[in-house]
Amino acid sequence: MSDYFEEMGWTPLDDGEAPNHLIQMARFLRDYGMWELLGEDAKLPPPASKNAVETLPEIKIEPSETKQCPVCLKEFEVNDKAKSMPCHHVFHQECILPWLEKTNSCPLCRYELPTDDEEYEMYRKEKKRAVEREKDLEYLHNSMFT
Template structure:
């Protein structure tokens, strides 16, 4: 049996090679063999390292690769790991990885089914088909789409002929149902106070495109700490990972960050908000900033007056 240190170094080296497309399948195959031969007798720290490496394979598959061969290799690895791990949470995660791999391979074998179910399966992001479902549309986009649909229907209604009557009635019924399904997005929160802050629109596409990309090195990782992770997908970071840096200096996997900014437009860690393309919202933020400065000034003036009479 190999020494613990030798096995650790071998696993860490294989984990680094996972990021190289031409070495991915071979690396996964070697990890699978080591898992079969060494995991049962490995020490608890090494078992945790094995699990971490297998999780890394799952993350890379979800964020980078769509090749059936890659996913089939991953599926075999996940099935092997699921049969060996004893921790209930680890076993449950492996079952989820197996299910995702099988679904991805099924979608590739049934392309028609994929096209008919894009709302519930993966979506195209930067040229890659993801495995996770597409994030829900932000409220402002739902609202805009429905308003445009109603406007188009009204225009069609004003110029319709007898032949189009049934068709427009059916469209009206569909839009009405959509309005019911999205009341929270379309109707303002009338029960809230008038001063309630508006919902933040997505970050400006131009601003997001200019966010710097950095590649993690061993030196950077040593500063971040051994347990550093992407705060969105919760996967541990390794050398060679591409990370996108926000103005607040927090970094995340680019495929994780874009959907998050579309929905939340704020740093998941410190809530720093990026600039948007919505001029009305940006003007509101500027007014709020000025009002906050005035409130602080008034508060300081009151405190100064109190000190004068002490």
């Protein structure tokens, strides 16, 4: 994959240039190792629920801040509309919203927002339970052998 992206000459977007979300997503998948993880026929988690997206706090960009939006790689400008994820990663509204229509997790740290997908929510709960069970076992083990 890397050759393909090098050929694309990845650079921050010029003013007025619309981010190409498919390319952006592909870049994330590669940069964060999700490409391998997903394999060929694996799917991304489902989109974030509308409600979760609508309640994401909008934040004001302060003049003193020189933060970059991780999606389009442009620096935030004062009065830009930005959304703060529960994990405190900040994105342009127009950058993160199309992303969350495709999948529910923060592009940077994969923090997951709730989805409207029942099956996926069940899978998530099950996954969480499995982790908790493992913790219990560890606790049990430790209390018996220490």
